[in-house]
Amino acid sequence: xxxxxxxxxxxxxxxxxxxxxxxxxxxxxxxxxxxxxxxxxxxxxxxxxxxxxxxxxxxxxxxxxxxxxxxxxxxxxxxxxxxxxxxxxxxxxxxxxxxxxxxxxxxxxxxxxxxxxxxxxxxxxxxxxxxxxxxxxxxxxxxxxxxxxxxxxxxxxxxxxxxxxxxxxxxxxxxxxxxxxxxxxxxxxxxxxxxxxxxxxxxxxxxxxxxxxxxxxxxxxxxxxxxxxxxxxxxxxxxxxxxxxxxxxxxxxxxxxxxxxxxxxxxxxxxxxxxxxxxxxxxxxxxxxxxxxxxxxxxxxxxxxxxxxxxxxxxxxxxxxxxxxxxxxxxxxxxxxxxxxxxxxxxxxxxxxxxxxxxxxxxxxxxxxxxxxxxxxxxxxxxxxxxxxxxxxxxxxxxxxxxxxxxxxxxxxxxxxxxxxxxxxxxxxxxxxxxxxxxxxxxxxxxxxxxxxxxxxxxxxxxxxxxxxxxxxx
Numbered sequence: 001x002x003x004x005x006x007x008x009x010x011x012x013x014x015x016x017x018x019x020x021x022x023x024x025x026x027x028x029x030x031x032x033x034x035x036x037x038x039x040x041x042x043x044x045x046x047x048x049x050x051x052x053x054x055x056x057x058x059x060x061x062x063x064x065x066x067x068x069x070x071x072x073x074x075x076x077x078x079x080x081x082x083x084x085x086x087x088x089x090x091x092x093x094x095x096x097x098x099x100x101x102x103x104x105x106x107x108x109x110x111x112x113x114x115x116x117x118x119x120x121x122x123x124x125x126x127x128x129x130x131x132x133x134x135x136x137x138x139x140x141x142x143x144x145x146x147x148x149x150x151x152x153x154x155x156x157x158x159x160x161x162x163x164x165x166x167x168x169x170x171x172x173x174x175x176x177x178x179x180x181x182x183x184x185x186x187x188x189x190x191x192x193x194x195x196x197x198x199x200x201x202x203x204x205x206x207x208x209x210x211x212x213x214x215x216x217x218x219x220x221x222x223x224x225x226x227x228x229x230x231x232x233x234x235x236x237x238x239x240x241x242x243x244x245x246x247x248x249x250x251x252x253x254x255x256x257x258x259x260x261x262x263x264x265x266x267x268x269x270x271x272x273x274x275x276x277x278x279x280x281x282x283x284x285x286x287x288x289x290x291x292x293x294x295x296x297x298x299x300x301x302x303x304x305x306x307x308x309x310x311x312x313x314x315x316x317x318x319x320x321x322x323x324x325x326x327x328x329x330x331x332x333x334x335x336x337x338x339x340x341x342x343x344x345x346x347x348x349x350x351x352x353x354x355x356x357x358x359x360x361x362x363x364x365x366x367x368x369x370x371x372x373x374x375x376x377x378x379x380x381x382x383x384x385x386x387x388x389x390x391x392x393x394x395x396x397x398x399x400x401x402x403x404x405x406x407x408x409x410x411x412x413x414x415x416x417x418x419x420x421x422x423x424x425x426x427x428x429x430x431x432x433x434x435x436x437x438x439x440x441x442x443x444x445x446x447x448x449x450x451x452x453x454x455x456x457x458x459x460x461x462x463x464x465x466x467x468x469x470x471x472x473x474x
Contacts (some may be wrong), residue, residue, distance in 0.1 A: 007323045007324060008031045009028075012034035012109070014226055017102050021316075022316075022317055027327070033122075039100055040099045049091075053183070061189035063127070066208060072167055108250055114267070135297050135298075138299045148233060169193055170249075175198065175256060177259055180206050181219065187255075197244060203216050206454055211403045238250055259474070263302065281307060288322055289315055338417075342419045343413055349404075349407070354399070355400045357391070359405055368449040371386075372386040372407060386405045387404065389404065389446070390443075399424055417442075
């Protein structure tokens with residue numbers, strides 16, 4: 001029995017490590033326990049290795065534009081999938097090493113399986129530890145239907161994809177959320193035969209129907225997409241048959257990309273004495289991450305809210321500070337959360353910032369839009385496809401949110417996130433200097449579209465100023 005702990009942290013992922021940083025600034029009476037491999041999901045099997053694969057895929061896919069640029073010989077290029085995956089693993093291991101250094105808590109770190117016995121007691125592999133506060137940051141794992149396990153190692157997830165010596169040549173991707181869209185396009189761009197399946201026409205987490213349709217149409221130019229009903233698998237001669245209401249395809253491997261589920265089973269949340277919802281989660285205050293009025297805090301993917309790395313890090317920070325305060329008998333601090341921001345690294349990038357389309361239903365607002373088909377810089381780079389729609393408050397023009405599938409959307413989204421956080425209006429954002437020719441001129445087009453629906457800011461304002469000859473390139 002240990003009773004000298006101020007804080008016990010369960011999980012050494014992005015949220016757990018962020019919590020660790022804050023806890024050990026304030027006390028040395030803590031314990032970090034982790035079950036399974038050390039090194040965050042992001043570094044091991046998530047955002048980092050997937051982006052390495054995407055970068056290789058986009059580099060190879062660029063050969064299709066070479067002739068238009070006047071560059072010859074692209075037909076001689078080939079993708080060595082084994083070499084691509086070997087580089088992914090090498091870089092991945094370097095990132096993992098960084099997270100392992102961050103999680104090095106010496107005697108304060110322990111490998112083991114933790115189960116709550118109440119709001120102040122935790123069993124770790126048969127040994128009970130008492131703590132004045134507890135942080136649950138147990139992360140998540142890929143969703144795989146139980147019956148699919150019969151296909152063995154031919155069913156891939158992000159936990160196993162990057163460990164493969166090679167892939168294909170025929171791959172089905174099941175799930176068209178952010179992860180499925182990214183990986184399906186990357187594998188197709190590397191030359192594999194890809195068929196992607198979803199249960200609905202909404203892709204990449206987008207909610208705006210116009211933006212969603214624009215991205216879906218673009219993706220269908222690169223690989224097969226089927227969104228007709230439930231997906232079924234069965235063994236056939238030559239591979240795995242994947243089918244839905246639209247018909248079957250036969251593939252060598254299936255990538256399950258149907259999202260992730262929190263690691264909550266057997267954690268003992270029912271021992272906290274508070275009601276659990278349908279997902280097995282207790283009530284969590286989003287600005288303190290406290291469970292009810294208990295000295296227990298849940299952070300990261302485990303809480304099912306905003307399962308993104310930067311949000312997990314923020315939540316670990318919040319939980320770490322508040323857990324130590326709870327251990328000292330102090331009330332928790334409330335933190336102002338960041339503007340919601342999500343990015344999918346498809347081409348074009350899909351992104352949502354601030355309030356989404358569905359959240360604005362019934363709320364008076366106006367929409368500014370730009371189609372990148374004729375945007376100058378996008379045409380020059382042969383990336384002239386995509387749609388950006390921004391939402392502003394009716395009357396005031398204050399920016400509320402945006403959804404997009406746009407070239408360099410990852411950068412446009414960050415710019416809009418800052419504007420929303422600062423509560424800027426359409427007219428105020430139009431005062432931003434925009435160089436020529438850049439993709440941000442497309443954003444200016446959308447802002448001007450919104451501004452036309454508002455009362456003029458003044459009879460003479462630089463936001464109305466347009467350089468001669470630039471309109472054709474906006």
